[in-house]
Amino acid sequence: MTKPNFLFIQADQLAARALPVYGNTIAKTPNINALAARGVTFEHAYCNYPLCAPSRFSMISGLLASHAGAYDNGAEYPAALPSFAHYLRLLGYQTSVSGKMHFIGPDQLHGFEERVTTDIYPADFNWTANWSIDDGGEDEAERLLAAAGEVNGVRRSGVFERTIQLDYDDEVAFRARRKIHDLARSDDERPFCLFVSFTHPHDPFAVTQEYWDRYRHEEIDMPAIPAMPREDLDPHSQRLYDHIGVADAAMTEEDVRVARHAYYGAVSYVDDQVGRLIDALHSTGFAENTVIIFLADHGEALGERGLWFKRSFFDCALQVPLIVAAPEMHEPTRRAENVSLVDLFPTVIDLADPAGGLASVETPYDGRSLGSLLRGEDELATPHVIAELTGEGSEAPAVMVMEGAFKYIHCKTDPPQLYDRATDPHEQHNLAGQDATAEIEDRLAAYVAENWDLKALKQKVIDSQVQRRVVDRAHAMGLTPAWDYDPATPKTIPGATPGSQRYFRASVANPSASNYNDDFDVRARADAERPNIRNFPPVK
DSSP states (O other): OOOOEEEEEEESSOOGGGSGGGTOSSOOOHHHHHHHHTSEEEEEEEOSSSSHHHHHHHHHHSSOHHHHTOOSTTOOOOTTSOOHHHHHHHTTOEEEEEEOOOOOSSOOOTTOSEESSOOSSOSSSTTOOOOGGGGTOSOHHHHHHTOSOOHHHHTTOEEOSOOHHHHHHHHHHHHHHHHHHHHHHOSOOSOEEEEEEOOTTSSSOEEOHHHHTTSOGGGOOOOSSOOOOGGGSOHHHHHHHHHTTHHHHOOOHHHHHHHHHHHHHHHHHHHHHHHHHHHHHHHHTOGGGEEEEEEESOOOOTTGGGOOSSOOOSHHHHEEOEEEEOTTTSOOEEEEEEEEGGGHHHHHHHHHOTTTTGGGOOSOOOOOOOHHHHTTOOOOSOOEEEEEEOSTTOSSOEEEEEETTEEEEEETTSOOEEEETTTOTTOOOOOTTOGGGHHHHHHHHHHHHHHOOHHHHHHHHHHHHHHHHHHHHHHTSSSOOOOSOOSSOTTTSTTOOOGGGSSSOOOSSSTTOOTTOHHHHTTTSTTSOOTTSOOOOOOO
8 A cells, every 4th residue: 555645734823713614704714624625624623732842842742741841932852752753754754844843952853854944933942931930030030031922012913014924934835835846856756744834823913915905804803702800810811911911011902803803814824825735736746645634733812811822721722723634545524522733643653554553653652543533433432632831821730631521720829620611612611619510520630630740740840941041041152052953054055044043033132032023023014114125005
């Protein structure tokens, strides 16, 4: 049997509920809709950590973040930890990446033979969180330094002429399509795995006029749960409220609508790239034997409860799209089981070699193959989906366990939370402590107690943070190690900019490598004042 090719298409911070495939009535995504119509759509797919780097580490390694040491956005992915790309190579595959992987540390390949772009985010430890403040650490500013988003930046959403993210994703899309054509021209007859990863629709929510104009502003929907007073939020949401600066931003209803409008525009941008990648498969003759997997690393709160970004166990941040299209292998359908990104590691190995691929895996993994669900067989036996939080915006390890429609959230510093998403889809009514749900709460609490030593985990997190912060401070003195990936270095292309100086990188002027620096937010706007550059029409 001929082994299938794999094309992964990953979006960043794309909430499942922002897609028509998952019930959204605003977004315009004809290519994703068409992909779902000929594939298997997982209606209840979740990330295992609602933050970029840890979620990606879990997905590619098949391990929960706590088992992989993926504690926050500055945690190293160890080179000795096998990914599904390593195992695909052992099964005879060639493996390539175009786009954002958010690998932290000197290994920027992790089983992939080639990266055709650099990464948009830095590979160093600059984004390490700091929990040592609880034990006499420096000050609150140190904890907040690692924030990946700020609500004040959301207030600047709208129409931009160009952005760093658009420059990056245009390059990702072009190089990915070119790679598909290069594969068709190559004498290498191995099946391929190409992982294409976009940074859209991640904040800042900034789109060109073309994508803004695809939507009528007055038709943009507002959050299903409006902004809530801080005192009405659960303790973790209160910390997020403070962490991202909700009160200081004082967003108006129009600010929220503009941000959501731009977000939908960015979703349509991703959809266009999906269509072009699929067109490339057809034009090269790869379409019939390529498994397409469309996914996101986590969701986006998009103003629900007044919150933005991720780092939350609510479905807006936790639920992700997951569509697997393999027309020659699986019938189109929708599956209602709870699944998660950690399941992709065994699933890909299973699809690559159904006869013995999983038997060849020599290292532990936490996921379960979705092969039986793709083939239309019965529900998987393992009932639980797990997510964790051990990074910025939280004070102690938190665990989410999902069983059927019930979602249980446990953190030693907070009261427990229990939601029945069947009767309460927006998760507004905490059932913890109620007699009617005591049995399920006790069972899930026991599951957490049996499978996590949260005190020991917190100490591991702090120890890791201290180690990384020492290394990061030392690397700022003298010559800095070049961990950022360079697909084409200055030695091979005269005048090329090294990866360490491209996109979001830390520097003396911008030590936290913020998404919201002046270069991005001001000079890219069409209405900004810039010397020696022609005047642009006013932003609509």
